[in-house]
Amino acid sequence: MSGNFIYFDNINTTFPDEEVVACMEQALHSKLGNPSAHIHSAGIDAARLLDNSRAKVAALIGAQPDSVIFTSGATEANNLAISGFMGANPDYQLAVLSIEHFSIINQARKSKLGGRNVLFIDVDRTGLANLEQLAEFVRSGPTLVSIAYANPEIGTVQQVEQICRICRDQGATYHCDATVAASTHAIDVGKLGIDLLTLSGHNIYGPTGIGALFIEKGVNMRSLFEGGNQEHGIRPGTENIVGAVGFGKACEMAVANRMKWSREISVMGCRLWQGLSENVPFIHLTGHPEKRLAGHVSFWVEHIEGESILLLLNMKGFMAASGSACSSNLKGEDETDLVASHVLTAVGVPADICAGSLTLTLGKYNTIEEVESVINIMPGLVEKLLAMSPSYSDYMRKKE
Numbered sequence: 001m002s003g004n005f006i007y008f009d010n011i012n013t014t015f016p017d018e019e020v021v022a023c024m025e026q027a028l029h030s031k032l033g034n035p036s037a038h039i040h041s042a043g044i045d046a047a048r049l050l051d052n053s054r055a056k057v058a059a060l061i062g063a064q065p066d067s068v069i070f071t072s073g074a075t076e077a078n079n080l081a082i083s084g085f086m087g088a089n090p091d092y093q094l095a096v097l098s099i100e101h102f103s104i105i106n107q108a109r110k111s112k113l114g115g116r117n118v119l120f121i122d123v124d125r126t127g128l129a130n131l132e133q134l135a136e137f138v139r140s141g142p143t144l145v146s147i148a149y150a151n152p153e154i155g156t157v158q159q160v161e162q163i164c165r166i167c168r169d170q171g172a173t174y175h176c177d178a179t180v181a182a183s184t185h186a187i188d189v190g191k192l193g194i195d196l197l198t199l200s201g202h203n204i205y206g207p208t209g210i211g212a213l214f215i216e217k218g219v220n221m222r223s224l225f226e227g228g229n230q231e232h233g234i235r236p237g238t239e240n241i242v243g244a245v246g247f248g249k250a251c252e253m254a255v256a257n258r259m260k261w262s263r264e265i266s267v268m269g270c271r272l273w274q275g276l277s278e279n280v281p282f283i284h285l286t287g288h289p290e291k292r293l294a295g296h297v298s299f300w301v302e303h304i305e306g307e308s309i310l311l312l313l314n315m316k317g318f319m320a321a322s323g324s325a326c327s328s329n330l331k332g333e334d335e336t337d338l339v340a341s342h343v344l345t346a347v348g349v350p351a352d353i354c355a356g357s358l359t360l361t362l363g364k365y366n367t368i369e370e371v372e373s374v375i376n377i378m379p380g381l382v383e384k385l386l387a388m389s390p391s392y393s394d395y396m397r398k399k400e
Contacts, residue, residue, distance in 0.1 A: 006370045008320045010363035011152045011180055011296065016246065017205040017253060024207060024246040032241055036230060046241050053248030057212050060251040061178070061197060062188035069213045069231045070244055074179040074200035077213040078103040078146075080224055080235065081175045081196045085144050086111060088222035092173075093117035095137050096146045097129055099153075099343045101177065104146050121147070125348050126288035127156030131166060138170040148177040149185065153343045153359060154287030155296030157181065164193040173219060179203050179211075183254050183363075184262040184294040195219050199251075201243065205364070206250030210243030261364045265295035268362050268371050272297045275375030280382050286347065286357050295362030300349060303392035304385045306356025312381045318374055321359045 007015070027049060035050045037043030055065040071077045082104060086092060096108045098120045105120075112118040119137045122130040129147055137143065145167055150157040160176065167174040175196035178187055183204040189197055196219065201210040215221055215234070227236025254261075272295075277283055282302035300306065306322040313320055344357055360374070386392045 005317045005319055006366075006373065008318060008360040008362065008366070008370075008374065010366075011203075011293075011359060011361035012321055013202045013208070014183065014205045014363050015365065016202075016207055017250065019253065020206055020246045020249045023249045024242050027242045027245040035239055035241060036228065050239055050241055050244055053244040056248035056252045057199065058214075060182060060187075060255055061199070061214060062190050063214050064217075066232075067214055067217060069215060069235050070239055070247075071211045071213055071235055072209055072240070073211040074101075074177065074198050074203070075103040075211075077198040077200075077211045078177055079107065080213050080221070081198060082107040082111075082144070082146060084221045084224055084234065085173065085175070085196065085219070086116065088220045089142070089144070092142045092144050093119070093137075093140070094144050094146070095119040095121055095134060095172075097121045097123065097148065097158075098346045099123055099127060099151050100146065100148060101152070104148075104177065105342070108146075117141070123346050126291075127151055127154050127286075127343075127347050128288060128291070129158055129163070131159065131162055134163070135166045135170070138166060138172040143167075143170070143172040144175065145172050146175040146177070148179075149181040149187065150178075150293050151287065151343065152180045153341065153357070154298050154347065155292040155359075155361075156287040157185075157291045157293060159291075160192060160194075167195075168193050180293060182251075182258075184258055184265065186258065189214055189216070201247040201250060204247075204250045204254050207243050207246040210240055210247045212247070257364075262294045265362045265364065265366070268366060268368055269295035269297055271368065272360060272362070272371045272375065273299075275372070276378060279375065279379045281386075282382075284349075284354075286344070286349065293361075295366075296359070297361070298357055298359040300344075300354045300357040301382055302354065303389045303395060304382065306358045308385050309358050309378075309381060312385070313374075313377075316377055316381075318377070321361070322356055 032046040033042030035047040054068050058065040058068045094108055094111050094116055096104050108118050121134050147158055147163055149160055173195045176194050177198040179198055179200040180203055182199055195216040197214040199212045202208040221234055223234050230236055283299050286298045310320055310322045
């Protein structure tokens with residue numbers, strides 16, 4: 001990657017493709033009107049661009065264009081999926097995976113406080129959902145199920161086909177957050193039987209500030225706020241035309257290239273984990289060893305804080321992410337939530353010797369040379385931090 005740094009945080013944001021930027025610049029200079037102004041040409045041109053972009057987003061997931069609602073991003077789409085559905089269907093209960101994004105988890109907590117029957121689905125040590133628990137719950141009544149296609153912190157890809165089958169057999173409605181999977185996994189909502197699906201522009205080499213929610217025909221939804229009739233009245237407000245244009249272009253490029261991206265990124269990811277596991281002591285992979293996102297390498301090192309490794313990497317010009325054991329900046333239901341990543345806790349990472357995980361995620365701009373460079377530098381950083389670790393000192397004394 002060009003510049004003075006190497007970027008291994010593609011799970012949180014991917015840099016927009018140059019073709020995406022060019023399309024957005026062209027749209028900015030096109031003197032577009034309001035797409036709801038159907039009388040004059042400036043409004044008609046804007047509406048045409050919006051429709052074309054919607055069709056490209058729909059094609060990414062095998063959907064019809066009129067089933068795609070543009071939002072400001074994945075968080076809004078997730079809120080619309082859960083609160084919009086539950087508000088329109090008061091007789092439904094809710095089942096969410098215990099390792100979901102906080103935009104899902106916090107809504108589930110709110111629904112539970114409001115008197116709804118809510119299940120937080122357990123996961124095993126690899127992050128896979130307990131499908132027997134899910135099946136038993138959906139048999140008890142009408143249910144909205146929300147399980148992401150993959151987890152961004154530990155990389156585990158869920159058994160989506162089986163989840164869809166369980167929901168279909170019991171008449172449950174299934175929402176899938178596909179934010180971190182859409183750039184490398186071919187997802188067809190019709191073939192799978194997904195009812196609601198979340199997408200995000202900045203996770204697919206598109207712009208920030210734009211996302212989408214797929215809503216299957218016949219699914220009853222309610223808007224989160226009042227306004228005009230934009231986006232079928234489900235998401236009022238003048239649409240982000242320029243963002244939609246960039247998002248649509250990114251989706252178009254993903255349809256053409258994601259299998260190639262997936263193969264190349266997977267090769268680099270395998271090499272990264274091989275090099276780290278062979279050269280870094282006390283290292284443990286998080287997530288499923290095989291059912292995981294392409295190029296996703298997440299791990300923790302005994303006796304060392306994840307943030308400490310992250311900071312040293314940043315000083316050396318490497319950018320990554322941490323599944324932090326100190327999440328005090330996040331909303332917590334109780335004190336436990338404020339001191340540990342709910343994902344690491346759910347998969348059983350031992351808190352006494354793990355002080356946070358590290359997540360390195362590769363994208364289409366990364367190279368094998370960059371992978372080798374982080375493999376070479378990591379052992380020295382870990383050795384330095386172990387020498388400073390009281391936990392490691394205690395471990396060595398007990399060993400003696």
